[in-house]
Amino acid sequence: MSLDSLNIVPPNLMSLDDILPQEPLLMMGAGPVPIPARVARANSLVVNHLGGAMAKVIEQVKVMAQYVFQTRSPWVMGVAGPGSAAMEMAAANLIEPGDKVLSISNGFFSNRMALMAERVGADLIELDIEVKSAADPSLVRAAIERHNPKVLTMVHGETSNTVCNIHLKEIASIAKEYGCLVIVDAVCTLSTMPLKMDEWQIDAVITGGQKGLSSIPGVSLLAFSEAAWQRIQERETQVVQWCLDAKLATNFWHNDGYHYTAPVSGIMALHEALKLVCEETLEARFNRHLRCSKALQEGIQSMGLALFVPEASRLNSVIGICIPEGLTATDICHHISHKYRVEIAGSFGQPVVRIGQMGEQCREHNLFRALHAFGSSMRDLGVKVDLPTGMAQLEVYLQKKHQFVL
């Protein structure tokens, strides 16, 4: 074969500098969220994944993750992959073919968990919850009594439509009465609002990097309870997905050995993100999130716009705003990003646009810029809004002393 036969020539394309905007956009959508400089620096490192430095980092990541998950369980581990990979890892390890699984479905992400359960062979029962509502514990109890599931899956905060399952603790406790394991998707809520894995008797909690933790996308964390670990030990069938096998993952996460080459840079980033959570403390972080989110909600409503979900079941980690008549989410997102350099998100299936309140998004300077950009975009697009009042109410809320009961 001569070199002439290599007729596919190297492409001459744009450089990254040509592709990326000169002034970065402020990411106020539903994730990824802005990352602190310390996280970005850590993410540029590559070290030997089996060396002494990595072992120390892994040890610290686990200890910090136990704090963030509020668990004493040693079965904390990471996975190379998105939040969805962590969801899939929980499902693949805790469900065996033929197991009855009750999936509480509040929307797009909790439904994804049901799809994953089905793929690993679950005998699936889906409990569909009315839009804008949190799952009602009495309905869940009735479903558990009727079907006697081995595993229950649910989402803490349904990012897609901004509903919060405020009865999570009560539902987990009901499931435990019936010996049912509970898997919780906390991708957008971990470190943004209270979630106590041990105290609330949750058997698997999963999260991604790019939301509440303000780390990078693509490296995720999960924790199994002792009861969940017991179930994994007693499995009769092998976990089909080799990469997601939790027992194999302990080679790396608990025994300084090799499973697959770990995403070292992403784990370094996660280490820094977790360190920042520990330095801030969970309590202060929850307060910051609640205060900032409520202030932004106040600003949006004072401007004359409506929020999608009633306050009782409203998620604070991501704010869903009803789209005024005549506009689409695409119109709004396009305008705000082009004219004001702020990115917000549309939605999966609901007539809302969403502004994120996770991690670094919850900083006062970001609130003012995002609200101003959003109100101005509305005005530009012909919606009657009272922008000065909205901005003023944001400041008024932030100046008040708030005592939140978390």
Ligand SMILES: *Cc1c(COP(=O)(O)O)cnc(C)c1O
């Ligand atoms: C974003 C999100 C996911 C999916 O995370 P990926 O990293 O995109 O896979 C799952 N659940 C919830 C609640 C989310 O907000």
